[in-house]
Amino acid sequence: MTSLVSRAMATVSAQLGNPHGLLGKGVARMLNRTNRFAIDAAIDSAEVRPGQAVADIGFGGGVGLSVLLRRVGPDGTVHGVEISPDMAARARSRFAREIGTGQLRVLEGGLTELPLADASLDAAITVNTVYFVDELDRVCAELARVLRPAGRVVIGIGDPEAMARMPFTANGFRLRPVAGVSAALERAGLAVEHRVVDRRPIPAHLVIGRFAR
Numbered sequence: 459m460t461s462l463v464s465r466a467m468a469t470v471s472a473q474l475g476n477p478h479g480l481l482g483k484g485v486a487r488m489l490n491r492t493n494r495f496a497i498d499a500a501i502d503s504a505e506v507r508p509g510q511a512v513a514d515i516g517f518g519g520g521v522g523l524s525v526l527l528r529r530v531g532p533d534g535t536v537h538g539v540e541i542s543p544d545m546a547a548r549a550r551s552r553f554a555r556e557i558g559t560g561q562l563r564v565l566e567g568g569l570t571e572l573p574l575a576d577a578s579l580d581a582a583i584t585v586n587t588v589y590f591v592d593e594l595d596r597v598c599a600e601l602a603r604v605l606r607p608a609g610r611v612v613i614g615i616g617d618p619e620a621m622a623r624m625p626f627t628a629n630g631f632r633l634r635p636v637a638g639v640s641a642a643l644e645r646a647g648l649a650v651e652h653r654v655v656d657r658r659p660i661p662a663h664l665v666i667g668r669f670a671r
């Protein structure tokens with residue numbers, strides 16, 4: 459790669475891991491368009507129902523927050539957690555009404571230290587985020603900590619082989635085999651199921667965890 463191209467790819471990669479500034483606005487819109495199918499499938503797999511308390515962690519452009527708000531309805535609560543202050547600010551402005559009614563809380567924080575109480579969620583999704591975290595066991599332990607006994611958590615990732623062919627993943631992305639993500643959720647005490655959404659150019663894998671009954 460020429461240094462110009464590799465610099466551009468490093469910029470894209472950094473933006474995907476923490477969208478910010480002017481470029482971050484475009485990245486947010488692009489994420490909402492490109493990843494909607496995986497987010498919808500993650501929410502379906504989390505079996506989100508009216509009245510529940512749910513979270514989208516690393517919500518990026520925020521399309522998952524819209525879908526979750528519709529699914530849980532007026533009696534439910536959605537928690538949006540983001541490490542990017544700019545994405546959190548964007549969500550606060552876009553969803554001011556839902557924040558005002560108490561249906562949505564937007565929190566700045568990270569997957570390894572969730573700003574959520576123990577056993578507070580019926581469902582949590584985190585899609586296209588774990589590439590940016592080294593400590594996957596800690597992420598899974600946090601997800602298990604915030605889940606209620608009958609709750610479900612869904613980690614969505616792009617197919618690792620397809621992702622590896624994308625030049626923007628060369629820097630700053632941790633691409634893990636699906637089995638590695640499943641094993642980390644199992645180490646956190648969850649029973650795991652795996653679903654694939656076959657989509658080009660990057661199929662999505664959903665790793666679904668819940669406490670064994």
Ligand SMILES: C[S@@+](CC[C@H](N)C(=O)[O-])C[C@H]1O[C@@H](n2cnc3c(N)ncnc32)[C@H](O)[C@@H]1O
Pocket residue numbers: 474475476477489490493497515516517518519539540541542545567568569570584585586587590591
């Ligand atoms: C590639 S975007 C995906 C956004 C959205 N989930 C989607 O699929 O379109 C990754 C998002 O995760 C956020 N993120 C990165 N590391 C995070 C962490 N440790 N905790 C929470 N969010 C994180 C980034 O700020 C960014 O908004």
